[in-house]
Amino acid sequence: MNPIWDYVKKVERHLPAARRTEVAGALYATLKARKETIEKAKGAKATDAEIADMLAAEGDPLRVAERIAGPSGEHDLVSRYLASVERHLPREGVLDVMAELREALRAKTEEAEERLGRAASADEIAAVLKAFGAPPVVAARYEGRMQLIGPVLYPWFWPTQRTALGLVAAVFLVLTALRALGTDRPIQAVLARIDNLLGLGLMAFAAVTLVFIAVERWGDPVKLLENRWDPTSLPRDNIRKPRSLFESGVSVFFDVLFILVWLKFVPFPNELPLRDGASVSIVLSPAWSVVYWPILALALLSAAGHLHDMVRPAWNRLRSGISIVSYVGGLAVLGVLFQGRPFVDVQPRPGTSPEELTRAVGLVDGLLLVSLGITAAIWAIALGVEVWRQVRASRLSGGAALMAA
């Protein structure tokens, strides 16, 4: 029996479902680290009584859950602020720090309300948060160490390095591959130049680092951020989890690939083999020409949305609006295509019979019918979810107005 695990399970029961796994994991890690500190201090394993004392000091599981998850009526701006600070904090002891910051903000808000003689408005709560400090700066104070690249720029440092290295590698590999294609032994030609990639990668890393250090040294980003940051524009992680850079990068890659295929810059294999020596070419039916430009516009919009995710990964109204327009547009395009079936035509190659042509059209058209049908269903659900997120964001923002009324 593990008393720490039993305790965590008791706390978990009182947590909101959305945060249960994440918080329980962090709490278990915190308590385990605390037990290890006790054991390190005494140089022996902690006794059951010592662990029981440690858990008793932590407090009643219900109260622990309350201070970690926050009260149910917490203002949207406060939740978003705390989530932003949390993202920049080291994982160790994060629950404790967050609980204490939550309590401090609550006390500050109540102090402001006492002074005003009424509930604080969203603007007044934003002023409390602004005075508390920008999230990366507040979080950095918990680290308590001098940094070459400070708290404001640091969150951008590794994503920029990864993007720069990825770009250098992609450009290098494409150029090397193109050059190698003109040689007799293309694979050997690529391998012979591959060691240059290491040098280029190191140069890119050094260049990005120098730019960051220069901005840190002469740009005074902490002062700039403290003056300019706006609590009302904090990301809404409570609406949707932020997208990872990898996820957005992969999406942009496929968007660009689709656009290149659609513009016929990259050929798409369209020959369908039927049997030995016989095949047909599948081409899109005239129905697609009606929606050629709308599809291109939607693909560009999708790429713009995914590029936006790389810069601002958290949910916001603009990105959500782009998604809604994309889903509505996509469903409209699918509607036109469904009405103009079949989706494809075939161009016979020598040696194919009329029956084989009909069967080929039926097969490809059926496959497209199923896959586009599934796509339509997914987009319809995603559209509903996105509209709901907009409504939820309005309700959360509206809470402040209700409180102030």
Added chain:
Amino acid sequence: MSVSADILEALRLELRRGTLILAVLGTLRSEKYGYTLKAELGGLGIEIEEGALYPMLRRLETQGLLTSEWREDAKRQKRFYRLSDDGAAALTQLAGEWRAMNASLSSILKGVGS
């Protein structure tokens, strides 16, 4: 030529940094939570931002100079801090240093700004 406001502010912050820890340790001879600690320091003319106070408390606790526990007060969970035994010993030593430094500085600064 007058000293620029930025330079003066940087010097003032540097001067305050060390004394703030002494003030916090001295105030936490009796148990307090963050908010009341800030209020008490403010009442004595020592202003400190919350964004700086809470990380400082955490650091002092990690160094073993403070102990803390979560407790309910006025129907709310609050984290109470107080000086540990090690903290009390450190405070005694730092207070001695401070008095000696203060005496030296008073002698050096005799006649300045008066």
